Amino acid sequence: MVADLAAQGTVVEVVQGLRTFAEQDALYAKGRTTPGAIVTQARGGESNHNFGLAVDLCPFTSDKPDWNAPMAVWAAIGASAAAQGLEWGGQWKKFLDKPHVQLPAMTVKECARRYQAGGLDAVWAAASQKIGWTEALSAAPRLVQKRRTGRKAASRKTRGRKGAARRVRARRRR
Numbered sequence: 001m002v003a004d005l006a007a008q009g010t011v012v013e014v015v016q017g018l019r020t021f022a023e024q025d026a027l028y029a030k031g032r033t034t035p036g037a038i039v040t041q042a043r044g045g046e047s048n049h050n051f052g053l054a055v056d057l058c059p060f061t062s063d064k065p066d067w068n069a070p071m072a073v074w075a076a077i078g079a080s081a082a083a084q085g086l087e088w089g090g091q092w093k094k095f096l097d098k099p100h101v102q103l104p105a106m107t108v109k110e111c112a113r114r115y116q117a118g119g120l121d122a123v124w125a126a127a128s129q130k131i132g133w134t135e136a137l138s139a140a141p142r143l144v145q146k147r148r149t150g151r152k153a154a155s156r157k158t159r160g161r162k163g164a165a166r167r168v169r170a171r172r173r174r
């Protein structure tokens, strides 16, 4: 998607990929029990991000994320997502989520069930099978559960973003 959009003159970057349940809960609190605007309707375990099946993309202008980009730019992201067989949050009726793109593989309920049974590997194996990928999402991000503070946590997040970007690129090749 990133390369596809770049070819059309729209620079986008993956700004978020895998999120832990705790990170999701913190995000859910925004605009409810902590300051800021509401940014999600999903608690920990209720978002495709928690299972490594979603990324958020943002248009970039002069190397800076442009969250206020014109609707036409977001629509181009949506069109590119659709062309790759991905679901775009900009089409959601209940909660418009323009940066959000996800694999249409499974409901979060099913993700949660498989996660309970076998962790992220089980989720990715099932998702890969559902969308017809022969190789599992082996490049998918891994959660590092130990030492989740400071730089370690940051590097884990970076890996998550890179993994998600790789998956988007991998998808594009198909």
Ligand SMILES: [Zn+2]
Pocket: 049, 054, 055, 056, 097, 099, 100, 101
């Ligand atoms: Zn998202």
